[in-house]
Amino acid sequence: TYVIAQPCVDVKDKACIQECPVDCIYEGQRALYIHPEECVDCGACEPVCPVEAIFYEDDTPQEWAQYKAVNAEFFDELGSPGGASALGLIERDHPVVAGQPVRTG
Numbered sequence: 001t002y003v004i005a006q007p008c009v010d011v012k013d014k015a016c017i018q019e020c021p022v023d024c025i026y027e028g029q030r031a032l033y034i035h036p037e038e039c040v041d042c043g044a045c046e047p048v049c050p051v052e053a054i055f056y057e058d059d060t061p062q063e064w065a066q067y068k069a070v071n072a073e074f075f076d077e078l079g080s081p082g083g084a085s086a087l088g089l090i091e092r093d094h095p096v097v098a099g100q101p102v103r104t105g
């Protein structure tokens with residue numbers, strides 16, 4: 001799977017959403033999350049993120065290694081909805097994302 005890491009927090013550019021052929025990039029309050037079982041590893045999202053927040057799981061920088069679990073655990077309650085657009089904004093975040101300091105420009 002691919003993983004969305006810390007640079008997405010409070011940026012949420014969403015260019016990635018437009019590229020995903022299986023609609024598996026879900027919007028939380030402060031970041032987006034890739035569903036690890038719905039992602040087909042097409043890789044289309046990775047180059048379009050302007051802040052380089054997206055990585056193939058094995059290529060995620062060490063400082064953001066926990067984001068593989070962050071993306072997966074976001075779906076603990078949701079299961080596999082099979083499409084992000086139908087859900088729209090999900091008004092919560094994984095605790096790791098929720099705990100990030102708020103960016104002040």
Ligand code: F3S
Pocket residue numbers: 004007008009011012013014015016017032048049050051052053054
């Ligand atoms: Fe976030 Fe980059 Fe997508 S900032 S919403 S991962 S394009």
Ligand code: F3S
Pocket residue numbers: 002019020021022023024025034038039040041042043044045046
């Ligand atoms: Fe979609 Fe990116 Fe996976 S475009 S299928 S989330 S690699």
